[in-house]
Amino acid sequence: MTAPADPRTRAAVLGGGVLALVALVAGLAFSGAAAASAVLDPGALVRWGVPVVQVVADSATAVTLGALALCALVLTPPGRAPTPAHARATPDGAPAPAWRAASRVAVVAAVVWTLALLGRLVLTYARTAGVPLDDPGFGAGFAQFVTEIPLGRSLALATALTAGVAVVSVAVTSMTGAGIAAVLAAIALVPTALTGHAAGSESHELAVSALWVHVVAVSVWAGGLVVLCLVAPRLRDDLPPAATRFSRLVGWCFALVGVSGVVSGAVRLGNLADLATPYGLLLVAKAVLYLLLGLAGWAHRRATLPRVAGDAWRSGPFWRLAAGEVLLMGAVMGVAVALASTQPPTPAQAPAVHSPAHEITGYAVPPVPSPLTWLTQWRPDLLFAVAAVAAVVVYLRWVVRLRRRGDAWPWPRTLSWVLGAVVFAWVTSGGPAVYGQLLFSAHMLAHMLLAMVVPIFFVLGAPLTLAFRALPRRPDGSRGPREWLLTLVHSRVAQFFANPLVAALNFAGSMIVFYYSPLFELALSTHLGHVLMVVHFTLAGYLFANVLIGVDPGPTRPPYPMRLLLLFATMAFHAFFGVAVTQATTLFAADHFAGLGLPWRVDALADQEVGGAIAWGVGEFPTVVLAIAVALSWARHEERTARRDDRRADRDDDAELAAYNARLAELAGRDGG
Template identity: 50%
Template sequence: MALYPGRVSTSVAQRTAPARSQPGRRPWWVVAAAPIAIVVALAAVLLAGAFTRAFATADGAVLDAGPWVRYSLPVVTTLVELSLAVTLGAFVLALFVLPSKEPSDGAGFRRAVVVAGAGAGAWAVLVLAQLVLEYANIAGVSLSDPSFGNQLGVFVTKVEYGRTLLEIAVLAALCSTVALAVRTPTGVAWTSLLAVAAVALQASTGHAAGSNSHELAISSLFLHLAGAAVWIGGLATLGAVFWGPRRSGGRGARPDLASVVARYSAIALWCFVLVGVSGVVNGMIRLGSLSAVETRYGVLLLVKLALLAVLGVVGYAHRAFVVGRLERADARPVRLFWRLAAFELVVMGAVSGVAVALASSAPPVDDSGTGTVTPAERVTGHPLPPELTGGRWVTEWGWDLIMATLCVAGLVVYLGWVRRLARRGDRWSAGRTVSWCVGILILFWTTSGSPSVYGHVLFSAHMIQHMVLAMIVPIFLVLGAPVTLALRGLTGRKDGSRGPREWILILVHSRWGRFVANPIVAAVLFAGSLIVFYYTPLFSWSLHSYVGHLWMVVHFTGAGYLFANALIGIDPGASRPSYPMRLGLLFATMAFHAFFGVALISSETLLVPEWFGLLGRPWGPSAIVDQQNGGGIAWGIGELPTLVLAIVVAVQWSRSDEREARRKDRQADRDGDAELTAYNDMLQKMSERDTTP
C-alpha cells in the first residue's frame, strides 16, 4: 500500500531524472507472495466454513450440488476478486503513474497495459466459471445432471443474477481484447471505463441488494471493491513492471522506482480511506446492531478490520522508512520496499479470503424480504418516509455514499490546492473558496438530504432536486474556478507520465471538451436534455436504477456547469460569446424552462405512472396534483438562478467596459493620446476634402 501523505511525494514526483539501474537482486519474494496470498485467502475461506455452504429452501430442505461445487466455488470467487484487482490496479498505474513517452521509452506503461489485458481475460474466464458454479450451488443440481445445460440457459437469460454475471464476463472479455490493442494513454482511459462498469455490476451482486439500504449497500460495496482493487492490483502491477532486466536506458528501460512508488503511495492513501469507510458502512448495514458482533459474521468482519489495520501500519512503515530513501542509489531501501510489498500482498490475499468468506456467510440482518410489504416498498424498495413538513427538509437524510465521498474529496482537494498556493506566496480569492465550499455543501444536501429522500416519492421534491442540481449548484462551483486553481496548484510532470494536471489540460483542449464547452452546445444540452429526460424512458431508468440516478445527478450538474461556465466562468474552455449574446442565450433558456413548467402544470397525464401512481401514499396531494406542483416549481425556481446569472453577466459586462476604458487611458498616457490625434486628423482631412472646389 505504501500510504503516503504527499509531502515527500511532491518532491519526488518533481524529479525528472531518467530511469536508472537499481542495485540489488531480483525480488524473488514478490513472485512467491502471489501464490502465498492465494493460499492464505483460501485458508481464510476454509476456516470461515464457506466450503460447506449450501442453500436451504423455504420448507427447510437443503440443496446441495455436491462437494466439488462447494469446494470450487469459494476458490473461483477468490480468484475473481484478485483478477479484478489486477485489472483495475494496472489501469490506474498506466494512466496516472507510469511514463508513456519521452524521456522514457514507455516500457513500464506498455507492460502495465498488458497486465491489465491479461487480468481482464482471466477475470472473464473466472466469472464464467463462477456463473456455472453459482447456479449449481443455488439450484442444488450437479454439474453432471443431463438437464443442467438447459437450466443454466434459463438462469443466464431469465434470472437477474445470472444475467448480471454474464454481463460482467462480457465486459471483462471486451476490456481484455481492447486493452491488448490500444497503445495510447487516451485509449487506455476509454478502455478502463469497461472495467469500471464491470466493477459496478459486481457491486450489485453483493449482500443487502434487496434490503431497505439498497442504494447505500451498492454504493459502499462499489467503493470498497474499487478501492481494494486499485490498492491490491496496483501493488501487484508494480512487481510486474519492475521485474526483468535492469537496463540503464534504451528499449526496455524501467521508470524510476522512487517516483513511481511515491505516486502509487499517494493513490494508496485514498484507497485506504475508501476501503475503511466503505467497510464500516457495509458492516453497519449487514450487522444491524453491535450485539451481532458476536456472530460468526461479526467475528469475520472484525478479523477483516484487523487485517486492514495491519496494512495501515505497513503503509506507514513505507512512508516513514522506505519512500524517502528510495532516491538513494543503495540497495537496502529497494530490498526493504520489496519485502514490505511482499508482506502486503500476503495480507491483502488474506483480506480477500475473508471478504469471500463474508460474502458466503449469511449476515445477521434478514434480507429475505419476509413479512408485510407496503406498496411503497414494493415499488421503490424503501419504506415510505413520513409526511413532508418544513422541518423535515433538514432532518431527513438518505445517504448516497458515492456522492458524499465525492463531495468530501472535492472539499479536501480544493482546500489543499489553496493551501499549496498560500505556502508558495500566491494569492487565491477567498470569495472563490467560499463559493466552492457553498456549492459542494448544497450538492451534498441535495444528493444525501431530504431532496433525495422525498424525490423518490414526490415529483415536486424530485423537481426541486433537479433544479438545484442544474441551476443553483453550478453557479457556485463555476465561481469557484476549480480548473484554474488546479492548473495553478498542481505540478506538471516532465518524465512522460500523465498526472492530474496533464489529464485536465488534455480534457480541456480536446475536440470533445471544446465541443461540449461551446456556448451554443452547452445551452442546447442544458435546455434540451430537460425534455429528452422527462419524456423518454430515461426518467423511469433514473427511478428504478441506482446507476440511472447517478447518471441523472452527474449529467444535469455537468450540463449546468458547462452552461454557467460559458456565461460567467473564468476557467479555460471554448471562446465565450459577447455579453449581449450571453444575455440572449440566458433568456432563451429561461423561456424554455418556463415552457416546460407550463406544460407540466397543464398536463393531465402522469409521468411514470407505474412508479408515482402506485406508492399508496396516504399524505400529501394526489400524484397528478403533485406533478403539476412540480411544474410550478420548475417555472418558479428556474427564474431565480436565471436572475442571478443575468446580474453576474451584467456586472462582468460593466467591469469589462471599465477595464477597457482604463486600458485606453493608459495607452493614451503612454503615446500622448495618439489614437485620438489620428482620429481628429482623419476628420480634418475629410472636412478639407469636402470644402475644396
C-alpha cells in the same frame, strides 16, 4: 534492454495467492458456507468451486485495475522524455519498458478475469439450482438462468463487460487509453455490486454504492501494489518517484476502503451483538488485516521510501515491506471472498412491506413533509456524499498550498465552492432525496437545485483555475492530476459539450428528453438510473453556467450581448417546459406515482402541477442571478478595456486618436476640394 522479473516478486505474488486460498478455505470452514446442503446439493465441486473461482476473479480484477491505474497515473509511457536515471540505466537512452510491461499485465489479467467470471456464472447457476454440472438438464436450465433470472442476467452482463475490458486493454498504447480502460473496468464492476449481500434490503442503494466503492478502491490498491512489484526491475532508479506517487494514490484508496467497509458492515449487521456471529467474526478479521495494511503503508511512506535510493529496485527495505503488503493483501482477499459467501445475520431480503410506497421504493414512508422534516430526513448516498466531502477537502488543500507559497486566493470563491458542495450533499442525501421518490414536486425541486443552483456555486468557485495554480507539474512525461485535467479540458469531447450552443441545447433539451421518455421512470426505479440522472444534470448545469459566468479555461465564450441572449432564450424554453408540466392532464411516470398510496392523501396530478410551477418559478431566481453576474462581468470587462486603452494612450501620446482625427481631416479636405 529489459530486466527480468525479480525472484522476490514471484515469491511474494505466489505467496499472496497461496495465502488467499488458505484464508478462503479457513474462512469457509469456520462459517460453514461451503457445507453440503440437505436439499438439492450440487456437489462439493460446485460448493467449493464458486468461492475459489471468485478468488481468482477478484485477484484478476485487482491486477487489471491496478495495472491500468499505474499506466494512467504513475508510470511514464514509451516515447516520453526519460529521466536522467533512465538515460543512465539504458545505454540507448530509451525509457525502460515498465509501462509496456504493466499494460501487458493488464491484458493478461483482464482475460483471466473474463474466464473466471464465465466459470463463476456456470457454477453459480449450479449452486442456485442445486444441480451438479453433469445433470442432463443443465444446459436448458442454464440458458433460462442467464436470460430470465435477474441474478443470471447480472452475472452474464458482468462477464460481457469484462470481456469488453479485455478487448479494449489489448489496444491500450497511451495514458489516455489506459484511463479509458480503467474507467470501463470500474463500470464492469457495477453488476457485481448490484448482486452483493444486502442488495435487496431496505438500505440496498447504500449497500450497492458501498460495495462498488469498496471493490474499486481495494482493486486499485492491491492490484497496483502487485504490478508495481512486477515492473520494479524495469523501473530501476525511477522506482522511488513511482512508489511515492503510488503511495499517495493508496492513501485515497485506504480512506475509501475504510469508509465503504464501515458502511457495508453497518448495513449487514443488525447490531453489535452480531459481531459474535460467524459473519461478524470474519468481518472483524478483515478489519484487523485492513488496519495492518494501513500501518504497513504508513511505514512504507514514512520510513522506507526515503531510504530507497541508488540501486533502488534492489533495496531490501522496499522489498520486505512490499512483500509483506502483498501477503496481507492475499489474506484480505481470501477472507473477503469467504465473507461474501457467508450469509450475514441481517437477512438480505427486504423487511415486511407495510404499504404500496414501501413495496415500490424499497423504503419506509417518511413523515409528512414539512420545513423541519426537509432538514432532518436523511438517506445518505455514499457515492455523492464521498464526492461532496472529497470536493471540499481537495479544494481546501489547494487553497492552503497556494497560501503556503505566498499566493492569494479570493475567499468568496472558496465560500462559493463549499456552499455548492453542501447544497449538493443535501439534495442527494437529505430531504429532496427522501421525498423525491414519492412526490413529483420534491423530485422537481431537487432537479432544479442540481441543474440551476449548485452549478452556479461550483462555477463561481473556479476549480480549474485553482487546480492549475496549485497542482505540481510532472516533468517526466507521466500524468498526474494536473496533466489529466489539462487533457480532459482540451479533449474534443469536452470542447464539444462546452460549446455555448451545445451547452445550452443540452441544458434545456435534455429535460424534454428525460421527462417525456422512459428515462424518468428508470431514474425513479433504479439506483443506477438515479446516479446517472444526478451526474448528467449537474454537469449540464455546470457547463451552461460556465459558458455564461465562468473564468476557468475551456470553452470559447461568446460576447456578452450574446451570452445574455443565450441565457434568456434558454430560460424562455425552460419556462415553457414548466408551463407544459403544469397544464399536463396525465401523470409522468404514472406507474410509479399513481401506485404509491401515500398515507398523506396526496393528489398525484395536483402535486405534478406544483412540480411544474417549481420548474417555472424556481428557475426565475437563478436566471436573475446569472443575468446580474453576466452584466457585472460585462461592466468589469469594459472597465478593464477602458483602463488598458488609457494606458496605451499614455504610452503613445494617444496615437490612435491622433490618427483618427487626421483621417477625419483628410476626408473633410477632400469634400471641401
